[in-house]
Amino acid sequence: MENDTECLCCSARKKYRSEEERKNLIRRLRLAEGQIRGIQKMVEENAYCPDIMIQVSAVTSALASFNKELLAGHIRSCVSEDIRDGKDEAIDEFVNLMQRLMK
Numbered sequence: 001m002e003n004d005t006e007c008l009c010c011s012a013r014k015k016y017r018s019e020e021e022r023k024n025l026i027r028r029l030r031l032a033e034g035q036i037r038g039i040q041k042m043v044e045e046n047a048y049c050p051d052i053m054i055q056v057s058a059v060t061s062a063l064a065s066f067n068k069e070l071l072a073g074h075i076r077s078c079v080s081e082d083i084r085d086g087k088d089e090a091i092d093e094f095v096n097l098m099q100r101l102m103k
Helices: 019-044 049-084 089-101
Strands: none
Touching (some): 049 089
């Protein structure tokens, strides 16, 4: 996929985030990225399997924490604003999202 094409699985909608919210989310992603680089180095250096798996579990937990924070922000802003604006389809969209996340 080229850089100028839109991801087909993503919404065309945009979400304004405060600078603080954006910085916090980016910080969390960078921490997870650092952990993943560490795991890659462990594999390259033939680290013991259980040690790698523990680090993978830590990354999984970090990404789950990121997702929880993102979800909370989504509920507080996008979903609640759409419902207040009478956009009942926001409920169906949210239910669909939860079903996809709970797979």
